Amino acid sequence: QSEFRELLEFPERTAGRFMDKLLARYRADQTVGEALAVLRKSKAQRVRSLYVVSEDDVLVGRVDLQDMALAEPDTLMSEILNSVTAVANLTSTEEDLVTLFDQSKVDSIPVVDHDQKLLGIIRYANLFQAAEEAATAGIQRMVGASADERALSPPLFAVKRRLVWLHINLLTAFLAASVVGLFESTIAQFTALAILLPVVAGQSGNAGSQALAVTMRGLALKEINTLHWRQVLTKEVQIGLINGAALAITCGLGVWAWSQSFGLAVVIAIAMITAMVMAGISGALVPMVLSRLGQDPATASSIILTTVTDISGFMAFLGTATLLSSII
Amino acid sequence: QSEFRELLEFPERTAGRFMDKLLARYRADQTVGEALAVLRKSKAQRVRSLYVVSEDDVLVGRVDLQDMALAEPDTLMSEILNSVTAVANLTSTEEDLVTLFDQSKVDSIPVVDHDQKLLGIIRYANLFQAAEEAATAGIQRMVGASADERALSPPLFAVKRRLVWLHINLLTAFLAASVVGLFESTIAQFTALAILLPVVAGQSGNAGSQALAVTMRGLALKEINTLHWRQVLTKEVQIGLINGAALAITCGLGVWAWSQSFGLAVVIAIAMITAMVMAGISGALVPMVLSRLGQDPATASSIILTTVTDISGFMAFLGTATLLSSII
Numbered sequence: 001q002s003e004f005r006e007l008l009e010f011p012e013r014t015a016g017r018f019m020d021k022l023l024a025r026y027r028a029d030q031t032v033g034e035a036l037a038v039l040r041k042s043k044a045q046r047v048r049s050l051y052v053v054s055e056d057d058v059l060v061g062r063v064d065l066q067d068m069a070l071a072e073p074d075t076l077m078s079e080i081l082n083s084v085t086a087v088a089n090l091t092s093t094e095e096d097l098v099t100l101f102d103q104s105k106v107d108s109i110p111v112v113d114h115d116q117k118l119l120g121i122i123r124y125a126n127l128f129q130a131a132e133e134a135a136t137a138g139i140q141r142m143v144g145a146s147a148d149e150r151a152l153s154p155p156l157f158a159v160k161r162r163l164v165w166l167h168i169n170l171l172t173a174f175l176a177a178s179v180v181g182l183f184e185s186t187i188a189q190f191t192a193l194a195i196l197l198p199v200v201a202g203q204s205g206n207a208g209s210q211a212l213a214v215t216m217r218g219l220a221l222k223e224i225n226t227l228h229w230r231q232v233l234t235k236e237v238q239i240g241l242i243n244g245a246a247l248a249i250t251c252g253l254g255v256w257a258w259s260q261s262f263g264l265a266v267v268i269a270i271a272m273i274t275a276m277v278m279a280g281i282s283g284a285l286v287p288m289v290l291s292r293l294g295q296d297p298a299t300a301s302s303i304i305l306t307t308v309t310d311i312s313g314f315m316a317f318l319g320t321a322t323l324l325s326s327i328i
Numbered sequence: 329q330s331e332f333r334e335l336l337e338f339p340e341r342t343a344g345r346f347m348d349k350l351l352a353r354y355r356a357d358q359t360v361g362e363a364l365a366v367l368r369k370s371k372a373q374r375v376r377s378l379y380v381v382s383e384d385d386v387l388v389g390r391v392d393l394q395d396m397a398l399a400e401p402d403t404l405m406s407e408i409l410n411s412v413t414a415v416a417n418l419t420s421t422e423e424d425l426v427t428l429f430d431q432s433k434v435d436s437i438p439v440v441d442h443d444q445k446l447l448g449i450i451r452y453a454n455l456f457q458a459a460e461e462a463a464t465a466g467i468q469r470m471v472g473a474s475a476d477e478r479a480l481s482p483p484l485f486a487v488k489r490r491l492v493w494l495h496i497n498l499l500t501a502f503l504a505a506s507v508v509g510l511f512e513s514t515i516a517q518f519t520a521l522a523i524l525l526p527v528v529a530g531q532s533g534n535a536g537s538q539a540l541a542v543t544m545r546g547l548a549l550k551e552i553n554t555l556h557w558r559q560v561l562t563k564e565v566q567i568g569l570i571n572g573a574a575l576a577i578t579c580g581l582g583v584w585a586w587s588q589s590f591g592l593a594v595v596i597a598i599a600m601i602t603a604m605v606m607a608g609i610s611g612a613l614v615p616m617v618l619s620r621l622g623q624d625p626a627t628a629s630s631i632i633l634t635t636v637t638d639i640s641g642f643m644a645f646l647g648t649a650t651l652l653s654s655i656i
Contacts, residue, residue, distance in 0.1 A: 036397055036398055039394070039397075039398070040398050044394075045394070046376055046377065046392050046394060046434075046435070047376075047394055048374055048375075048376040048393070048435070049374070064374055065376070065393050065394055065397055066367070066372075066373070066374060066375050066393055068397050069364055069367075069393055069396050069397040070364055070367070070368050098460075101453075101456070102456070102457065105453065106374075107374070107376070107435060107452070107453065124435070124452060124453065124456070125429075125433060125435065125452065128429070128430070128452070128456065128459070129430070131456070131459070131460060131463075132426075132459060132460070132463045132549065133549060135459075135460045135463035135464050136463050136464070136466065136545045136548050136549065137545070138464065138467060139466060139467055139470075139541040139544060139545055140538075140541040140542060140545060142467075142537075142541065143534060143537035143538050143540075143541050144534065144538060145538040145541050145542050149542050150542070150546060150551060151542055151543055151545070151546025151547070151551050151552040151556070151560060152546070152551070152552060152556070152559060152560070152563065153542075153563075154563075155563050155566040155567045155570065156570075158542070158563070158567050159567055159570045159571055162535070162538050162567065162571060163570075163571050163574055163575075165534070165538075166531065166534060166535060166538075166571055166575060167574075167575070167578060169530060169531060169534040170527070170530075170531060170575060170578060170579055170582075172530070173526060173527040173530035173531060174527060174582065176526045176527075176530065177523050177524055177526050177527050178523075180522065180523045180525075180526060181523045184519055184523065187519055187522050187523075188516075188519045191512055191515055191516045191522075193522075194508065194515050194519075194521075194522035194525070195505050195506075195508045195509045195512065195515075196505055197508075197522070197525060197526070198501060198504045198505050198508060198525070198529060198638055198642070199498070199501040199502060199504075199505050201526060201529070202497060202498075202500070202501035202504065202634060202638065203494065203497060203498060203501060205533075205634070206471060206472065206493070206494060206497045206630075206631060206634070207490070207494060209470075209471035209630060210468075210471050210472060210473040210490050210493075210494075212471075213467040213468040213470065213471050213473050214468060214473050214477050214478070214479055214481075214486070215479055216467060217464045217465070217467055217468060217479070218478060218479025218480070219479070220464055221460065221461060221464065223478060223479050223480070224479040224480060228479070228480070231480060232479060232480070235480065235481075235482075235483050235486070238483040239483045239486050239487055239490065242483065242484075242487045242491075243487055243490060243491050243494055246491055246495075247491075247494060247495070247498060250495060250498060251498055254498075254502065302534075302537060303534060306530060306533070306534070310526055310530065314526070
């Protein structure tokens with residue numbers, strides 16, 4: 001709990017949050033025996049490597065404790081010095097740090113200033129909880145709840161962040177409603193259409209969310225990037241066609257049984273296939289486009305997606321119904 | 329890519345997946361010098377601690393490399409032996425492992441069999457990518473896309489997992505539609521209600537998703553558990569009332585301007601407050617109840633939530649409209 005409050009004091013998720021201060025300084029012209037004496041006095045615990053600095057604190061390299069243990073005490077630190085490939089600075093974001101650790105397979109990363117002076121060390125372990133928090137933040141950003149809201153945040157803090165997005169959602173919902181409005185005369189003629197609207201919107205929203213979730217996660221885990229758009233779209237169109245066909249049969253039969261109108265069943269079956277394909281395409285495109293625009297692929301993605309799937313679902317269903325109104 | 333295929337060979341996310349095989353064995357009656365000679369020959373890299381076993385391979389403790397580096401070469405390993413507090417076995421799940429690492433603040437955990445024989449070591453680093461994958465899997469489980477689907481999985485693999493949930497969603501959508509059906513005569517009288525239905529459903533769905541996301545993440549990060557239900561519900565009811573009131577005004581004014589019917593504006597304003605509170609309550613309850621039932625709080629949570637928010641939104645809106653039909 002106190003750890004959490006401490007984290008909150010840093011407005012940004014940058015290296016400063018995760019850095020341990022230096023407990024001791026090690027030099028390249030020290031012997032291994034001398035450096036071990038410094039380590040003993042430093043009270044550092046379970047260290048795996050020591051960072052070596054010059055007289056003016058500039059980082060010159062890393063010495064692994066394993067090499068020190070295996071070396072003679074009078075060996076110079078410079079003899080077993082490794083170059084440091086991954087360094088962070090105070091403004092490195094959490095995401096930069098996670099990427100650095102992933103690429104370099106080290107268990108600590110030194111933080112330096114713009115003169116390459118060593119400021120502190122970031123341990124893998126410090127980032128672990130933070131990385132998990134960051135990884136799960138997408139779920140909140142998708143629906144317009146800010147990543148810094150917690151389960152027990154004060155209501156007014158939550159209201160401030162959520163209400164903006166609810167108003168944006170209201171605008172997009174009016175947009176979807178205006179599409180329904182275009183078909184007012186068809187609906188006035190067949191109220192069954194109004195009853196079935198939530199079915200089309202619900203299916204198309206769910207299918208779109210599936211495509212969105214899988215694509216967004218692929219981007220987050222860096223398994224794909226925006227250059228894979230063609231493969232991802234091909235995949236989602238195929239899935240949309242197959243799932244759409246299957247649902248067209250089930251849903252068509254259900255509607256036929258309920259309404260006793262074969263025409264209405266045909267209309268919803270055609271709409272289901274169209275809506276499933278459109279949902280797959282938009283579910284894949286939304287995070288890809290956000291990512292291409294330099295945004296987090298999660299940002300409001302669910303709100304944007306719902307707008308697209310609602311509008312395309314309503315168009316597909318009410319459009320088909322209007323065209324085929326003679327057979328309903 | 330090859331790493332991913334390797335992961336797929338393990339059906340379950342258990343310790344076996346993340347374990348490094350033993351490169352060498354260390355004994356308590358060895359001297360530090362002898363153990364270091366074994367370590368040198370083992371070609372292990374950047375080790376922080378060694379695990380010590382008895383003659384029959386039973387784990388007896390851990391020696392930190394730092395202590396070995398600081399000790400005289402003829403010191404016995406038994407003199408600097410630490411007891412091991414955190415051990416895993418082959419069936420420990422990824423979640424167990426993440427919890428173990430979190431609690432014990434070590435960088436490796438030994439895996440033992442039921443006779444306490446040492447089988448291998450799990451490094452923190454091996455679990456890092458896995459933990460991030462697990463943390464982001466919730467987004468997929470929420471909408472009925474299985475956690476093992478990847479952005480470039482074959483379409484048929486995806487269809488198999490997603491289609492089941494789309495059919496379940498179809499059933500719940502018919503349920504929501506049947507609620508709309510109850511008010512068929514009111515809708516036949518005022519088609520404006522059919523046009524505004526997506527607005528109510530959209531708002532209530534979005535607000536519910538916000539509550540769901542924040543609660544689900546709190547459970548995942550273990551900041552809350554199901555015993556906090558009262559606090560979380562209180563928070564969400566307050567948020568629902570405030571957001572509902574704000575949206576009632578905006579949305580009411582919008583509907584008044586569009587429809588020129590003050591009565592319809594009053595109906596949607598009342599519905600908005602009711603729907604926002606219901607959405608907050610259900611968004612918080614769905615993951616809590618799933619968690620209480622021993623399920624992953626993400627499982628199909630979005631599908632369940634949409635059903636509840638659709639039905640409660642339609643009830644609130646069409647119910648109020650029916651009651652107040654004289655003023656519309």
